Amino acid sequence: MKNKIFIWVGGVLAFFVLLFVLLFAFRSRLLNYTIERVIGKVEARYPVDFKIGNAEFVDWNSVVLSDISLVPLKKDTLFTTDSVHATVGFRSLFKGRIVFRRLEVNDSYLTAVKKGDETNYDFLLKKDEKAPQPKDTTATGRNYGQLLNRLIETAFDNVPDQVDFKNLNASYTSTNRTIDVRMPYLLIDDGDIESEVYMRTDSLVNNLLVKGTIDPGDYNISASLYTADTAGIRLPYVQQKLDAKVAFDTLHVSLEDKKFRNDKLTVRGKAMVNNLVLNHPKVAAEDVHVAEGAVDYVVTLGPNLYVIDSLTEVRVNKAKANLYASYQNETSKIIDLKVKTEQVPGNDFFNSLPSGLFENLEGIQAEGWLQYDLKFHVNMDSLEQVVFDSDLDASEDFKIVQWGNTNIEKINSSFTHTMFEYGKPIRTFTVGPANPFYAPISQISPYLRNAILTAEDAGFYNHNGFHEEAFRQAIIKNLKEGEFARGGSTISMQLVKNVFLTRQKTIARKVEEAIIVWMIENLDLVSKNRLFEVYLNIIEWGPDVYGAKDASRFYFGKQPSELNLAEAIFLTSIIPSPKRYRSSFDSAGNLRSWKSGYYRMIGGIMRRRGLISQEEYENLYPNVRLYGRARDLIVTAPDTSMVEEDTSQFELETIDMLDF
Known part of the structure; x- marks a missing residue:
């Protein structure tokens, strides 16, 4: 019995030895057969x-492939490589495909060329007509989720266990763009990645060191990019396309998971950047520095759908916020944005603000905590339904314990104020009793105060610095007109803009304005009367005319306490565009007829709110008499005062015919 067993085992061993010999003898033929099949499949699928x-074995399972090229028909060569040394899995050969376990590639060149509308690579981006197709989305546009999923799977499914690339080169050339990428080496060993990258985009050069890990089976990759010189890592195209500069020292990015279901791709991962420098004229006037920024992202792409999931967390230094954003345009364009933070210690909030972004807030020290919540929704087909809610809450013990660059409470007493025009200082004056043109609020006509409140901010004494409905209406108007046509600013916001900020229209300025207004109003740093008094003494009312007292004397030769209703409404009417004050008058110094509509509107509102009597409203006439410097600048026609006196009675008799 034992002899039979030994004989059977010996027979099996002999069979495997024979099979091994046969495989060794015919391996070259099997390799060539497999390569022919691969070439055939590629050429059948792509033009x-x-x-x-040449392809040959150099040992039991190692092959050398040489003189490899991929040339699109009737187009420039896309890819060439001198030689490929690879360890091949025999199981893959039997399946008619090559799966490399170890890959050594020397002197490779990927050359993408675009000439007009023609390229030598567009065939790679076209949909595979023979592959199973998801439901048709061509009628509504390209599904970028499907495209990205295909690219991810193709890349990960072809990653060997070990890679050793030497002198890997890639380039892109078009009529207005040149990109060159050179990698002296790229190593992947048991999931560890290491490389050095030289990248030139037109005249911009980056030298990078890359380290990371990869797990192809789980579609997981993590990479860190480090600058190899003092210039930092700079993003190409940004300066030319966006008029911006972006640079950083280190970037860490990862893809941790991906799922493709129901035509939607969801990817999860992380990114972190160190020493980020951003410069864009619409963001801030100076370079913005972020010591450390990070994001844990969950993003979904699908047909007509782009979503940043609410699980996404954004961190700027120590401050964190959850972000949700979506854009869909299947039937109409719908935009949603939500931002929510947990309770953030006050010091962490102010210390986390990027330097160069909010000059007045830098250096502030605070106690207590802050929490922010934003909700925004707009359907471009029903703009009237815009939703905008913005809330910054603070703990009861929140307070500023030390000011930084700017003491916001300076407006509680006399201070020096400088007016700027086109970024240049044009006049500096004291806001306080030391200035002969300063007028306490009690010495300013109630007509002017109430007319300004009616036109500029009727809820000034009731709101906390913001009028969300006015801001919502401003958003609606701006979206309808496709440009910034209305601001929705309150008097508090206008005051902060004039006293603390530049006139540059940047995102940073608007955010800084909102934060300062919130502090003033919610921390009771300045009383409402004081805010209004300062506002009335610094706003522009004409050529080098600032404040109610200066304006009253410039236009009417009187004190601000002596202004009548018609004069007050005129001064209110030119606040939005004080430099265009002349356009309100004809050459004889009379208010133009189109001003009557404004008088009718403001006077009517003041009457309904009980700010003027019915008699005052009925006697309101849309005209004023100019004196002093304004008359010298405005009136160019001959003196017709006698004619005006003769017709004044007729005008008074017909005033009740005007529909005010």
Whole structure:
């Protein structure tokens, strides 16, 4: 019995030895057969000429492929490589495909060329007509989720266990763009990645060191990019396309998971950047520095759908916020944005603000905590339904314990104020009793105070610095007109803009304005009367005319306490565009007829709110008499005062015919 067993085992061993000998003898034929099948599949799928000059085994399972090229038909060569040394899995050979376990590639060149509308790579981006297709989305546009999923799977499914690339080169050339990427080496060993990258985009050069890990089976990759010189890592195209500069020292990015279901791709991962420098004229006037920024992202792409999931967390230094954003345009364009933070210690909030972004807030020290919540929704087909809610809450013990660059409470007493025009200082004056043109609020006509409140901010004494409905209406108007046509600013916001901020229209300025207004109003740093008094003494009312007292004397030769209703409404009417004050008058110094509509509107509102009597409203006439410097600048026609006196009675008799 034992002899039979030994004989059977010996027979099996002999069979495997024979099979091994046969495989060794016919392996070259099997390799060539497999390569022919691969070439055939590639050329059947794509319009290319794919060549492998020579292929041979150098040991039991290692092959050398040489003189490899991929040339699109009637187009420039896309890819060439001198030689490929690879360890091949025999199981993959039997399946008619090559799966490399170890890959050594020397002197490779990927050359993408675009000439007009023609390229030598567009065939790679076209949909595979023979592959199973998801439901048709061509009628509504390209599904970028599907495209990205295909690219991810193709890349990960072809990653060997070990890679050793030497002199890997890639380039892109078009009529207005040149990109060159050179990698002296790229190593992947048991999931560890290491490389050095030289990248030139037109005249911009980056030298990078790359380290990371990869797990192809789980579609997981993590990479860190480090600058190899003092210039930092700078993003190409940004300066030319966006008029911006972006640079950083280190970037860490990862893809941790991806799922493709129901035509939607969801990817999860992380990114972190160190020493980020951003410069864009619409963001801030100076370079913005972020010591450390990070994001844990969950993003979904699908047909007509782009979503940043609410699980996404954004961190700027120590301050964190959850972000949700979506854009869908299947039937109409719908935009949603939500931002929510947990309770953030006051010091962490102010210390986390990027330097160069909010000059007045830098250096502030605070106690207590802050929490922010924003909700925004707009359907471009029903703009009237815009939703905008913005809330910054603070703990009861929140307070500023030390000011930084700017003491916001300076407006509680006399201070020096400088007016700027086109970024240049044009006049500096004291806001306080030391200035002969300063007028306490009690010495300013109630007509002017109430007319300004009616036109500029009727809820000034009731709101906390913001009028969300006015801001919502401003958003609606701006979206309808496709440009910034209305601001929705309150008097508090206008005051902060004039006293603390530049006139540059940047995102940073608007955010800084909102934060300062919130502090003033919610921390009771300045009383409402004081805010209004300062506002009335610094706003522009004409050529080098600032404040109610200066304006009253410039236009009417009187004190601000002596202004009548018609004069007050005129001064209110030119606040939005004080430099265009002349356009309100004809050459004789009379208010133009189109001003009557404004008088009718403001006077009517003041009457309904009980700010003027019915008699005052009925006697309101849309005209004023100019004196002093304003008359010298405005009136160019001959003196017709006698004619005006003769017709004044007729005008008074017909005033009740005007529909005010």
